[in-house]
Amino acid sequence: MRELFARFGRSERSAGNQILTTGGRYALVAIVGLLALLGPVAAILEPFWLFVLVQILVFALLALSLDFVFGYAGLLSFGHAAMFGAGGYAAAILVAEVTPNALVVLPLAMLTGVVVAAVIGWFSVRARGIYFAMLTLAFAQMFYVIAFADVPAMVAGAESVTGGDNGIYGVALYELFGIVDFSDRINYYFMALALVTLSLVALVRLANSPFGRALQGIRENEERMAFVGYDVQRYKVVGFAISGGFAGLAGGLYVPFQSLAHPQLLHWTVSGELVVMLLLGGMGTLWGPMLGATAVILMEEMLAGVAAWEIILGGVFVVVVIFAPRGLAGVVVSLKNDPRNALKNAKDALLTYVRKVRGER
């Protein structure tokens, strides 16, 4: 079993620096440009799609934050919902009690994510692999129960802090010193797009910095990094806290847009769905998980009308994991590098599958 977990996250994949190549930069600019055009078009034609686009951006950011710890540091967090929800609740409370100024609330939501992640991380990094995952899950579920049962209100003797199982509803939208009014949804969309793009750029830089290299080193061989003199635990906690900050930011973006902070944000199924987005997209590439988040949200929204949408959604996960283990990113890269053999590769994958089902090696 030890070897199994030693393989955690190890693979031949490059360090997500596809984005740092010239082609990658062009692709990034093109996609952001396309999204900048898509928003206004959606707002005019079908406002529902603007709503979906914001949701995609939020979850892309969340998946990105998870990929930073999981894809790079090899820490499988099964509790990212805690930071997401904490950021969201912080935003809801701040907007209602202090100010709806985005420049005040969003950094504080981010900070909340950092603090929560630092606490969870500090306790959890001593365990490895699946045990780390289970610890983060336990802590995240504790946050869920705390929000659901409104423990802060019990402790403080207040009437309501988290709103219990109803959550905090009617959260107002952001503003910016009276200059920009984000209650116009298209402005909110542009803010989300800008923040997600900035986050992506920041995390790509960070992942390729000496700090990011050290995290990758820890993923590949923790003992060796410790022998060389790195304070492995501290690197892991700091990496986890940074990731938590971006998850908190995602929560801060999500809650006012939904005008609802609900305990469901903290539920373990959110963390589970996030891991699914990551694996579906292709972890360790930073852009892959964002693609995965987009695919999952689009599938959920488009299939919601179809009676059997859960069957299709689950089926897609199953097919991807069996036939495309490196996720959508793997499919994209293989199509780009080797477009001619696409059919043959698909056939090979199918034959391998049949062989393995029959029990041959």
Added chain:
Amino acid sequence: MVDVTTVLRATLLGLQLGMTLALVAAGLTLIFGMLDVINFAHGALYMLGAYFGVVVVSELGSFWAALVIAPLLVAAVGAAIEILSLRPLYGRNPLYHILLTFGLAIMIEGIVVEVWGGQSYRIPAPDALSGTLSLGSLSYPVYWMFVLAVSTALIGAIWLVISQSDVGILIRASAHDTEMVDALGVDVSKVFTGVVVFGAALAGVAGVLLGASRSVNPGMGFGVIIQAFVIVVIGGLGSFKGAVYGALLIGLMTAYGALIAPSLTDLFIFALMAVVLIVKPSGLFGATEAA
């Protein structure tokens, strides 16, 4: 406020809940111990057991038939899952099994909603087991006593098989060192299929048993899986003994928690899990060291 009768009743309830959860957790832990697969679909199998139970009772009119047939049907589903989806993935990063079984769980839930709708059902308990038992001031439903007895007997039997029989030796050996068992000439892939089928059947039994005392609904799979995880983690991943003790612990904590602070029970349970993991990462009875 809390008198002896209430505590006694909570203890019985806790034991009953614990033993039925042990049926689910035992399968989960055996599958993990041998295949290194964290089976997210295990809760869905438990749910299928309950739904199959509903169907069999309405078709054949017999609870006893349901208690036998439904777990067999679930076992067949387990076999299909193992052969068609788990088997091609052995040897890969265990994470893929999480994604795979997560997908399977969502699929099964979707199928259940598609076939039976979103409403909840109930398996009618057999007439022979209706009524309540009275012991002094304590009155307790006969059916719940029956559930406690059946699940305890099953768990005891499995314990005996695992610790005493040849099959048990094979199971423990495969869990300990799969490659060595393979090298000794045992067809490990059959053992793997067998374990998944057996685990699925146990989950199916638990589904039928609890389907007659709780409601049968599409959310029950995801509800039970997280409890089973907590149990397995506290007891030690891969340890059967750990799963049983863990299940009893969680069952009693839930029952007593309902008396003291119902809304905070889960908080205590997850806090306990966190403490166990921090102090002894491999769980109370786990054999493998985590770090």
